[in-house]
Amino acid sequence: METIMAALVNTINRQGDFIREQNQRIMAQNQRLAAVEESREARVHEDLGLPKEATA
Numbered sequence: 001m002e003t004i005m006a007a008l009v010n011t012i013n014r015q016g017d018f019i020r021e022q023n024q025r026i027m028a029q030n031q032r033l034a035a036v037e038e039s040r041e042a043r044v045h046e047d048l049g050l051p052k053e054a055t056a
Contacts, residue, residue, distance in 0.1 A: 045051070
């Protein structure tokens with residue numbers, strides 16, 4: 001019984017680690033997307049001759 005419980009705990013811990021790593025990857029992707037969006041907005045403002053603080 002202890003072996004089964006230990007196996008379950010290990011499985012749960014591995015799943016927790018996987019979810020944590022997946023969350024970190026998603027957060028990093030969100031940061032990259034935000035940087036791309038910010039860059040695009042800056043380029044559009046520059047192309048239109050708008051000041052940087054102007055927003056759509």
